[in-house]
Amino acid sequence: MTVALMWEARAAEGRGAELLAWVRERPLDGVPLRREVLRAPGDRVLVITWWDAPYDAELPELAEPEGELLARPVHRWRFESVG
Template sequence: MRVTLMWEARAVQDRGPELLEWARARARELAREPLRREVFRAPQDRVLVLTWWDAEELGAELPELPEPDAGLITRPVHRWRFEAVE
């Protein structure tokens, strides 16, 4: 099965570039290499990281980005898991 992990955070005002670089670095340091990885930025200093994995089930243990330092983000990170259906 193909599982996509989604990680999204919002930086403290004017710290979006710092959060983006933080997320890029952590995405390259995962315990193992995903099938695919993409990093996005959005208005309001938001950063999104998607990683794709082969897994036996949606709840499989997979490497995930950690929580950034609380001083860098405005709220806890949002995380979701998706299963490919097509």
């Protein structure tokens, strides 16, 4: 089974580039099948990782940046492949 973990955050005003750099520098404890980093207006950053694992498996996830880098808490979702 393939499980996708999504991590989405919104940077504090004007700190989108810094959040994007923070995400790119963060290694995971493990190697996913795939990892993709995306950005959107409003200084938002999205990271999707794909894993060959059961839906409820313990999988490494990105932490939440410390300090005042974020405008709000990180949002996280987990999905399983159906196709």
